Amino acid sequence: MDVDFDQPISQVIRDARRQRRLSQYALARELATVSGRPTITRDLVARWERGHQIPRSGTRQWLSVVLKVPQERLDLAAAAARRRSRLGHAVVTKNAPAKPGPARRAQGTPALLPVFRSRVQAGILAATLLNPERSYSLTELAEQAGGSLASVDKENKLLEQSGLLTSRREGTIRLIRASATAGPLLRPLTELMRLTYGVPQVIGEEFGAVPGVARIVLGGVWADRFAGIPGPPPRTIELLIATAPGRALDSRALSIAVRRSEQRLARPVHFSVTPLRPELDTSRVPQQRAGHPVVEVAPVKPRMAPQTAGVELGGDEMIRRLLVTGQLELASGPAANGEPFLQLAGKHRMAAEHLAEASPDSALVLLAHAGQLIGSALLACQGLRRAAAASGQVIGVAVSAQFGHQFSQIELLRERASELEAPTSRDSHVLPVEAATYARTVRSLLESAAETMPKLGLFH
Incomplete structure (x- = not known):
């Protein structure tokens, strides 16, 4: 709670909404339903989160119910927002445009990185490339880039045409994220955004x-x-x-x-x-x-805060080498939480066990993916992740260097699954007994990772 002290209500609402994985539209719908007020719309939620309007006391009661945030905290955050408004400072959070009066040039060529034609374009790339695991709605990108929906939509279409971004439909909402197939431009462009708008x-x-x-x-x-x-x-x-x-x-x-x-x-x-x-x-x-x-x-508190003490590990030199060569990168905040990776790996393992007899090839693919997720979980707890353009073997190499030969099975599983992509290969077929054996291997890796993760600290 210390990190959230004196935080404005705009940031409290935004963080709580994202933690619950709600879009602004979904939050507005839930608020309208529980409060019986159809006047609560996505536009109103957007005004709250941009700091243009402070929700009234009665509305904060319903926000407390929907967002599962104590009303006392919302009231304190509303008071903090009013204090900041009285101070008149240019207060900017994350990638929103600064407001230094006449000097503002947010919509023109950005002084921070003048190779881009607009601040909006740079803001979109910063949000998507630095958070490759996340999808954004147009409204969320507008918040991050500090532009209108129309300007963000225009820039996004150009970036999609270039192959840097990709999008999908989820109901009536278009979700945008960094493309995993952007090619050789992805890594240097991501690094450029990290050093400037990141x-x-x-x-x-x-x-x-x-x-x-x-x-x-x-x-x-x-x-x-x-x-x-x-x-x-x-x-x-x-x-x-x-x-x-x-x-x-x-x-x-x-x-x-x-x-x-x-x-x-x-x-x-x-x-x-x-x-x-x-x-x-x-x-x-x-x-x-x-x-x-x-x-x-805005200070980003990790969802599962790593211990700063850490444990003594081997393989530190290998990790540093992978960082220097751009195969791994440092990450923190919500990205330093290994639990979601481990939970999904467990689901893959259970599904693979059910498929081992009827479809051993499919089971092996699931188990190989589970192995990658286990490795990602161990890296995440250290504030590490595979770089977007890195080779597929980097996760297995990194965790086996740190945690021992048992985790070399992660790379062996990946290599075995890759053979299935060449159907003409003599070794492409998987026997049920092989799939069942690998399922037990992954179960052992899951147990070892679950025991190790609480002992890990940020790599530095």
Whole structure:
């Protein structure tokens, strides 16, 4: 709860909605149903989440029911939003456009990365490429990119035509995500977005994992470029960390956050720490010039916070080599939660056991996928994931180097399943006994991973 202290209600509603995996349309429908108020629409939810309107007390009661958030927390968040409105600061969260008055150039060529034609295009790419596991609605992309639905739709169609993004229909909603078949452009473009518009996400993920961090403000040259003020590119990242009342930051956890941020952003990170007050003194941001814009970052608390102590592991050199060569990448926040991977792997294993006799080939494919998910779970708990353009073998190589020969079965399963893609191969057929044996292997891997994961900490 410390991370959410003094958080505006717009962010509280958005985070709770996403945690429940609801679109803005779905939230509006549920609110209208439980409250008996058909006037609650998607547009109203969007105004709440953009900070353009604060829900009234009676509406907050229904929000508490639907989002499963205590009403007291919503009331405190509403009060925080009103305080910020009175302060009149340019407060920006995530990839929304900054508002530094006359200097704003959000819709033109972005000063932070002038190779793009618009800030909206850059915002769409930052959201989708840096979160490849997630699909976005047009409304959510508009929130992230700070543009209108029409401009986001136009840019999205161009990016789909280029092959960088892909979309699908879910009822009346179009969901967009990064394309897994974007080719050789995907990796360098993702890295470019991480180093520019991805700075708030990286800082929010890494420093949000530090207990006691309540607010984070980015300033300096990066905030100037983000706000549209032309000038030289930022060579360092400057931030101010506000601590929750009565909390002291753990120096080791803070040091890990700095090192991981510097590695992910490829430049030094400078920070200062201050107690949280209603009026945050942004002049305490290192190298911050008077009157220049700042960007507030939403601290992203991991859904399953990893232990900073970790365990002694072998294979550290292999992991560093895979990071340097771009086969693995650092990730944090919700991405540092291995449980969903492990749960899906368990479902695949059970399905494979039922298919082992009747369709052993299908069973083996499921088991190979389960093995990849087990490896992904172990990596996620360390704040690691396979890079989008990395080879398929990287997961098996990484976890077997760290956790021992037992996990080399992950790569063996992947190789065996790949043989099934060549039907003319003499070894493409799978016998029922082979499928049953591999099912027991995957069960053993699941048990070992479940025992190991609670002991893991962020790799740094």
